[in-house]
Ligand SMILES: Nc1ncnc2c1ncn2[C@@H]1O[C@H](COP(=O)(O)OP(=O)(O)O)[C@@H](O)[C@H]1O
């Protein structure tokens with residue numbers, strides 16, 4: 048069974064002049080547990096909107112979104128928030144670390160919304176996660192004193208700290224240089240795989256998308272499988288065992 | 290449970306991280322609570338001191354003073370007849386305390402020579418009625434009437450004049466006159482202005498010196514008439530006043546003039562209530578101003594933190610948690626300011642020279658401590674201001690659109 052299942056999803060926004068702007072139209076997407084999906088598209092094509100819908104930060108105008116086979120449209124606001132914290136981990140283009148809090152405090156922050164043991168052990172869990180992304184030594188640094196690559200590694204640790212089932216990464220390498228971006232992306236893919244979590248990466252960079260088992264293109268609100276000249280064979284073989 | 294802990298931890302984190310901002314916004318609240326708590330505490334203490342000082346001279350609520358004299362000769366009634374009439378009155382109307390007091394002068398033989406001292410001749414229960422609290426030794430008892438050596442209670446200036454440091458040496462003093470007698474000092478009270486000597490004696494006693502003094506024309510000249518003081522329920526004052534006048538003059542044969550009037554400080558409660566009301570009004574205005582400062586800074590920072598709030602939403606923070614965190618941050622901060630302000634107020638009030646300010650430097654026997662009510666009031670006010678000032682930013686935080694917040 049699919050972990051995430053989008054059927055005929057549309058998202059429109061009403062502009063101040065009362066006209067309706069369609070951002071997503073008729074999007075179908077399935078994400079299985081543990082798989083890595085990449086969505087490629089130009090800026091303004093609706094990638095972030097799609098990711099926000101997947102992460103229960105936004106609701107579709109029409110269509111159905113099933114999470115673990117359960118429709119999400121009837122969930123209370125409270126339940127949506129809870130599910131968001133438990134099921135998803137987010138990695139943003141701009142890192143979005145909490146300013147003036149140390150790396151360790153940032154990584155521990157999502158556990159403030161967890162319960163029981165997870166909440167109580169948040170500090171040691173955060174340090175373990177930072178060790179995993181190779182930043183154990185910088186745990187007490189504030190983000191302002193970390194490089195972009197380091198900040199995004201902290202964000203990856205933070206996204207994984209509650210052991211989510213899906214990591215949603217919105218242009219995770221968008222603010223990094225090519226080499227650092229490649230390293231960070233490799234780390235994200237590896238750490239997510241180790242956790243057994245699914246990874247949905249949004250990018251406009253084809254080399255980032257190449258790490259994914261399945262790739263899609265988002266163009267003017269339409270989602271379609273990505274077919275690349277020359278890369279087709281690799282894409283097909285990736286899909287098999289994953 | 291961990292949800293509540295988490296909310297608190299989050300709020301505290303905010304306060305810790307934004308120290309300087311929080312500090313700035315709290316100056317107003319601190320000053321307001323400090324001023325309000327200090328003034329309320331002082332007001333309450335002053336009121337209490339005034340009440341006590343007033344009750345020392347006027348008696349407790351409600352004290353009715355009764356005087357009787359012969360309108361022709363101006364002489365007081367005969368002792369036995371008066372005593373009998375009073376005893377019957379007290380019994381008939383269930384009067385709690387009936388004390389007597391007369392002012393007179395006693396000649397004491399001090400080391401520097403004989404000295405006339407203002408003396409109050411009182412019944413032992415006068416002490417209850419006037420809140421007399423000896424700072425050393427004791428007040429009079431009924432048994433003192435039978436004592437062979439008259440008991441006296443004096444003030445500290447008297448002891449000093451006598452050249453005695455305290456009562457440990459069981460000091461005595463000779464009362465001069467036609468028939469000198471050695472009196473025993475049984476207690477010391479804190480009374481009188483500056484160097485003024487004060488002494489208390491039992492109103493009537495079995496000793497032969499008393500009978501002699503009573504007929505001594507010299508004493509009669511200085512000594513005023515004896516006043517009866519009745520401690521009665523406040524709501525029955527008028528009734529008692531009328532009844533006493535009527536009954537006593539009847540019992541004493543109708544020849545005597547009997548006057549009765551209330552002497553305890555009245556309207557004190559209303560004065561205190563008015564004072565507190567005024568202080569509260571002023572304090573509220575200052576607090577509202579302080580609260581507006583907190584609100585203003587809260588509004589500015591909640592806008593700056595919209596992105597952070599969006600990020601927390603992505604961690605699974607519910608609306609309730611976001612609301613509680615912003616609100617609690619405000620409350621935590623103002624409560625802390627309140628605590629510091631109350632502490633500062635306590636330090637200030639404790640170190641004020643109250644005796645000099647309130648009582649011309651004369652020691653007050655039992656100076657009231659810092660009123661708990663003022664401290665509690667200050668804390669409640671600070672917390673309430675935090676809650677009110679946190680409300681609007683909390684609503685804004687909850688209503689912020691998450692996707693707009695985390696958009697770059
Ligand atoms: N709330 C909104 N109001 C108006 N326009 C919006 C809103 N949200 C998104 N858009 C528009 O929809 C398009 C897609 O946005 P987004 O999903 O952020 O694209 P991407 O992430 O692919 O760059 C953009 O043109 C953006 O301006």
Ligand SMILES: [Mg+2]
Pocket residue numbers: 094095096217
């Ligand atoms: Mg985007």
